[in-house]
Amino acid sequence: xxxxxxxxxxxxxxxxxxxxxxxxxxxxxxxxxxxxxxxxxxxxxxxxxxxxxxxxxxxxxxxxxxxxxxxxxxxxxxxxxxxxxxxxxxxxxxxxxxxxxxxxxxxxxxxxxxxxxxxxxxxxxxxxxxxxxxxxxxxxxxxxxxxxxxxxxxxxxxxxxxxxxxxxxxxxxxxxxxxxxxxxxxxxxxxxxxxxxxxxxxxxxxxxxxxxxxxxxxxxxxxxxxxxxxxxxxxxxxxxxxxxxxxxxxxxxxxxxxxxxxxxxxxxxxxxxxxxxxxxxxxxxxxxxxxxxxxxxxxxxxxxxxxxxxxxxxxxxxxxxxxxxxxxxxxxxxxxxxxxxxxxxxxxxxxxxxxxxxxxxxxxxxxxxxxxxxxxxxxxxxxxxxxxxxxxxxxxxxxxxxxxxxxxxxxxxxxxxxxxxxxxxxxxxxxxxxxxxxxxxxxxxxxxxxxxxxxxxxxxxxxxxxxxxxxxxxxxxxxxxxxxxxxxxxxxxxxxxxxxxxxxxxxxxxxxxxxxxxxxxxxxxxxxxxxxxxxxxxxxxxxxxxxxxxxxxxxxxxxxxxxxxxxxxxxxxxxxxxxxxxxxxxxxxxxxxxxxx
Numbered sequence: 001x002x003x004x005x006x007x008x009x010x011x012x013x014x015x016x017x018x019x020x021x022x023x024x025x026x027x028x029x030x031x032x033x034x035x036x037x038x039x040x041x042x043x044x045x046x047x048x049x050x051x052x053x054x055x056x057x058x059x060x061x062x063x064x065x066x067x068x069x070x071x072x073x074x075x076x077x078x079x080x081x082x083x084x085x086x087x088x089x090x091x092x093x094x095x096x097x098x099x100x101x102x103x104x105x106x107x108x109x110x111x112x113x114x115x116x117x118x119x120x121x122x123x124x125x126x127x128x129x130x131x132x133x134x135x136x137x138x139x140x141x142x143x144x145x146x147x148x149x150x151x152x153x154x155x156x157x158x159x160x161x162x163x164x165x166x167x168x169x170x171x172x173x174x175x176x177x178x179x180x181x182x183x184x185x186x187x188x189x190x191x192x193x194x195x196x197x198x199x200x201x202x203x204x205x206x207x208x209x210x211x212x213x214x215x216x217x218x219x220x221x222x223x224x225x226x227x228x229x230x231x232x233x234x235x236x237x238x239x240x241x242x243x244x245x246x247x248x249x250x251x252x253x254x255x256x257x258x259x260x261x262x263x264x265x266x267x268x269x270x271x272x273x274x275x276x277x278x279x280x281x282x283x284x285x286x287x288x289x290x291x292x293x294x295x296x297x298x299x300x301x302x303x304x305x306x307x308x309x310x311x312x313x314x315x316x317x318x319x320x321x322x323x324x325x326x327x328x329x330x331x332x333x334x335x336x337x338x339x340x341x342x343x344x345x346x347x348x349x350x351x352x353x354x355x356x357x358x359x360x361x362x363x364x365x366x367x368x369x370x371x372x373x374x375x376x377x378x379x380x381x382x383x384x385x386x387x388x389x390x391x392x393x394x395x396x397x398x399x400x401x402x403x404x405x406x407x408x409x410x411x412x413x414x415x416x417x418x419x420x421x422x423x424x425x426x427x428x429x430x431x432x433x434x435x436x437x438x439x440x441x442x443x444x445x446x447x448x449x450x451x452x453x454x455x456x457x458x459x460x461x462x463x464x465x466x467x468x469x470x471x472x473x474x475x476x477x478x479x480x481x482x483x484x485x486x487x488x489x490x491x492x493x494x495x496x497x498x499x500x501x502x503x504x505x506x507x508x509x510x511x512x513x514x515x516x517x518x519x520x521x522x523x524x525x526x527x528x529x530x531x532x533x534x535x536x537x538x539x540x541x542x543x544x545x546x547x548x549x550x551x552x553x554x555x556x557x558x559x560x561x562x563x564x565x566x567x568x569x570x571x572x573x574x575x576x577x578x579x580x581x582x583x584x585x586x587x588x589x590x591x592x593x594x595x596x597x
Contacts, residue, residue, distance in 0.1 A: 001527055003549040003556075006497065009431040012584040014544060015561050016493045018081055021068035023405035025429075025588045026050040028065060028081055029493040033445065035087055036486035038479070043088035045098050050588065051085075052122050052168075052404050053147075055160045058086025059474065060151055062250075062281060062399040070490050073540075074515065074563060077454035079488050080477075087482035089160070095167075100129040102172040107131035109418045112192040114138075114181050117145020118400045119391030120198035121168045122407025126591045127414065128171040135192070136173050139180040141233070143169055146200050146392075147400065149229035150251065152258050153470040184359045184387070194386050194414045197373075198403070201392040203355040206348060207246075212304030220311040221304070224251045224349030231258055231469070240344025243267045244314055246301060247349035248278035253288045255347045260291055261469035268341060269295045270314075272331060274321045287473070291462055300331060302338060304346070313342040352397045372396065379423045380410040388413060408590050415591045427589040436494055436581045440572075443581055445494055447568040450487040491566050495584045498557055500548045502578035505555070509570035509579060510535070517560040518570060523550070534558055 004011060014020050018028040027046055034043035047054035061082045069078030109132050113120040116138035124134045140148060143165045147156065169175060181187060187195055204223035207213055213221070220240070224247065230236040243264040245256040248271035259267045269288065271278055275297040278285065289295065299316035306312060316339045319331040354372060359365055364384035368374045373382050375389045382389055390406030392398060413423040436444040458475045465471045477485060510518050516536045524530040531538040531545065538545060543562035550556060571579040 001523060001525070001530055001545070001547050004544070004547050006495075006546075009429055009586060011544065012433070012493075012495050013429075013586045015495060016584065016586065017068040017070055017543075018065040018079075018492070019586065021064045022051075023064065023402045024051045024408065025405075025586065026065075027493070027585060027587060029489055029491050030585065031088060032079070032081070032084055032486045032489045033491070035084055036446070036483055036489075038483075040088045040091040041093045041095060041098070044092040044095060047085055047088060048095070048099070048167075049590075051401060052125055052407075053118065053164045053400065054085050055089035055164055056147060056156060057400060058082060058084075058089050059156050059160070060147075061085070061401055064401070070492050070563075070565075071488060074490075074565065075451075080454055080457070080485050083457050083474075083477060084482060084486055086476050087479070087486075090476055091479060091482075096170075099167060100171060102128070102170075104129055104131050104172065106133060107418075109133065109193045110135065110191060111414060112137065112187055112190070112195045114187070114195065114197050115145055115199035115391075115393065116140065116143040116175075116177070117198050117200050117391055117403060118147060119393070119403040119407040119410070120145070120196060121165065122404045123196050123198070123390070123411045123414065124173050125168045125171065126408060126411035128168075128173060130415065130591060132418075134173045135176060136169075137176045137179050137181050139178065141177055143175065143177070145198070146225075149232050150225055150254070152228065152254050153232070154257070154261065154465060154468075154473050155254070157470070157472050180358075182358045184365065185363045188363060188384075188386070192386070193418050194388065196410055196414065197387065197389045197393050198391045198407070199356075199393045201352040201354045201397045203353045204348065205351040205353060207301060207350070210301055210303060212306045215304070215306040216309055216311050220345045222345065222347045224255045224347050225352060227347055228254060228258065231262065236262070238263050241265045242313075242343045243345050243347065244341055244343040245269045245347045245349055246314075247271060247351070248273055248280055248295075248297075249349060249351070250280050250284050251352075252347075252349035253280050253284040255349050256288055256293045257291055258469060259345075259347065260293065260466050264345075267293050268343075269293060270299045270301070270316060270341065271295065271297050272300045272319070273329075274298055277321070277329070290459075291466065296339075296341075298331075299339060305340065311343065311346065313340055314346060315340050352392075354393060354396065370396075378409070378426065379413040380406060381413055381417075381423055385417065408588065411591045430585075430587040430589050432585040433495070433497075433582050436583055437571075443494075443568055445491055445581075445583065446487070447491070447494075447566075447581070449490070449565055449567055450484075452484060452488055454488065455481050455485045493584050493586075494566050494568075494581050496546075496559065496564060496566065496570060497580045497582045498546070498548055498559070499578050499580070500551055500557065502576045503548075503551060503557065504576055504578075505551055505553055506575065508573045508575065512569045512573045514567065514569065515563045515565060517562075517564045519558045520551070520553075520555045521558060522554065523547070523556045530558060534560060536560070536563075538562060
């Protein structure tokens, strides 16, 4: 194999598993170290630069970083990255003065943002300091998009949401709330230099062909996202005592937990898939069951049961999952008798679709499969050069952090378009790599490996929270527990950097490595052959091998990046300083860097 090119910023970026897995590529270990030092404001601002909504995401993120966390591979549980983000948000000082301060010198360009969700707000945050006149349109009464209407207050307090949304609106954004845009042609006819569509996936799926669906007046059969919005804006304040929630995603979990707070005493979740295949996050399922909500899996809806125009419940067919050799699942009836569940109300949370009735099909924006706009996955530009999409509106339902990532890149494209530059010319990341050496056995970071198990986030007593839909359930880590959890981080961004010209091949690093991830061996042309001959075979193909240039013995040093603890023992033990611990900082370059003076 060829020597590893560590000058390629993407090589070490991939080693920082949590940051690499984050759609917005937040520098996770950097802000966790600051939390451990009690520097909450600094940790918050590093988050704000990347993910824009630290307090919101510290409560609601889907956490793609945590399954990737190295700690989960070498021990049982990953670091509680998401909840540490909340520690920074909850304990920060005043931060407004660290953000860009308007008014900004106008550059003569006007941008329309349709939909006030996280993608549009990110575009506004990135472009406003550059002098763009930003006009934000939304049919709701305030900014936040689905974060307002679909995330219950017991998970995301209104005060936290409004605070972080207002950080952006206070940049001088022209807001047009309670304004439904009913024509893209109409917007295009105005003097906007670019238009960004971040309207989400606003249409919840129904079961229109299920027997009995239309035999009632419809008052007791609800579409999940519409019902959550109705609760959020206080149009709906109660529900029946017996409630069925159909679906297995996070929206279903929000619906069932909200039902318990609005008077539902017997609330059941019914899902067609096996429990393990449910789309809901594991912690969301745990929270629902903690609130005494049973989940019935492998039940396929068969009919609504209606008597004299009144909903009585639903029947379900019991199935089991069968998987073919390619892992494709089929749901096969078990032959058991149908199951009937009595209910006063049914909430359908079986998925969401995009809806663009306001976009004329002859305005230059082409649509493809599933009636979705054709959008470039790098630039987020549609087939109309002035129209960009992001968030759920671009490629279908995802999550807040993905919408933020879309917003950053769309802002880059819009800025390039308005400056007459090629939108396909992307910005390289900001990268730094420097030694942490302070002495022979002393580092500028805490290299000790804590062996603590993952700390549990405390919750308010459910006897209190189930009586008040606005009472936040999770209490968050206190500063001491936050420090202890932060110490579990393995500092994966502090890289082991090897210099073959200094190496005397004494194998001291091999002897002291606690995970046996270093091997000196003869090179192989075939990567799998090299992986299999290491001291401990490197079988995780998702993580690269670090291969040195040829040494004097014609061997090479090979390190399995997958299980390295970044403990620094190899560098401490090396008699010639062939190993060094160097902190790697990687930041996605945006149109605006984020932190003001």
